[in-house]
Amino acid sequence: MKILVCVKRVPLPGARINVTDDGLEVDAAHLGFTTSPHEECAVEEAIRQKERHGGEVTVLTLGPSEAEEQLRYAASVGADHAVLVETDGAPWDPQRTAAALADVIRELEGGDPFDLVLFGNESADSGGFQVGIRVAVALGRPTVQGVKGIEVSGGVVTVRRAIDAGFEVYELPRPCVLGVREGLNLPRYPTMKGRLASKKLEIRALTTDVDPGGQTRVRLHRPVEAVSETVILGEGPDAAAAVVDVFAELGVL
């Protein structure tokens, strides 16, 4: 089975998210970066499917040259090939991102489609909820989002998606495109051997020329937060009485 996973490099903010002076990006000067969590699970799932059914896993990212770090990480846990589509560094809107990815996927496939193309349900940062769907429609392939379970049997891909009351089940043919959510699996950590191998991984660089779409960022800002005064109830187990007073006051005792 040939599997492609599309991942996004995102900053790893802590207690608050700061914005650059021009308001266009998260100020990541002092931050580490990671793979968007839904996509981390997508990578893990691709590797598990490969272990079960054989085949190859390719990871693809569209982003700055530094996104190589996320491609190498994917390789360190078992991805076989990596492709980087380098952007100009500016944030790309969802239409443009999807058009570029669809172009690149066609080029990588050369007429022999990936059985599965996996996306995160939404990116952790911009959260547009649409890139995977746009790519699927451009490629003319069926797609389901919110996936929390994947089983491949012959030509049929059975997926589960969580809803309030349980799960919905869909059956898709191959090739198809899936948008997955964290919780689909528990991603493994890289082994030392994997880490070393990933350093040698050759990253294929591809470019595309696509126009911006209709959504344009003006500025990022933090929501207004209510400032709260924290009442310290104590500094040890003897705070228990004050805590239970609070429970009683709130009517949860």
Next chain:
Amino acid sequence: MLLVVLDHDRGELDESTREALTFGRVLAAKMGAPMEAALVGSDDGDLVAAAAEHGAATVHTCVHEILVDYGPDAHGSVVAQMVEALDPAAVLAGGSDRGNEVMAHAAARLDTALATNCLDVAPGDPWSMTRLQWGGSLLEDCTLEGDVALLTCAVHALAAAPAGGRRAEIRPFTAALNETHAVTMVRDRIVGEAGVTLSTANVVCGGGRGVGSEEGFAPLEELAALLGGRVGCSRAVTNLGWRPHSDQVGQTGTRIAPEIYIASGISGAVQHWVGAMASKHILAINTDREANMVAKADWAVIADLHEVIPAIIEEVRHRRG
């Protein structure tokens, strides 16, 4: 005209739909245009009445055998076809999983921009809006260009409010649908366990990395059970394999809204906070006075959770006698 897409499951309205209709009513007033509704896969009288009650004058219904059960492809195609036939100035859905999914399918087919999870929208040339990023930890002001403005409004962007019980005119819509649209359709449903869930629990006992181990959660389980609540956790805990992902609170987990959230050994990173901020009250238990969770809490105990939680359990038992 503003077209609002109703999210329902076999005739059962999703909670987000009334909010979307309310949001739509405000937006239509700004546009100086009527609000109409799209009901894909049903012409159920109760749904039409709900749309009317929230201010839709016309409901476009599309009934077809492959629309009975939800399918993103089919439902998105119908919305795209409605846009082409009815020529609305804007289309809005609620920011539920389905709302965002259906609108993305429509947007892809129309090759038009889509702004998801908006908090505020201003019509114009171009349109402008404020939308959620990072699950709500950050906001983005942006503009939208295209022949039609495609939008979803963030869940709980505003409270649903009916506008009076007028009747709506039903206009049947005929869509071109074929077998390929039915490929992605719900085939089966697996019903989960009933009862108190993390998202509906009145008390949540959350544990983070500070809990230290899988076994360390036993006292949190005990306290949650005593208070009729549920255990929650941070992503650090899920990643360590101490708790299942279904217990995770946050941006990529569950959003909780209990009367009280007892957050123990959790630092309070933004991605955790967005899942917890709808809690009515928060008690933080943390050894670090500077932890963000302590700063954001109503009450805090600055101490080792392994000593404090057993003491709280004992005190609860003692008072109950």
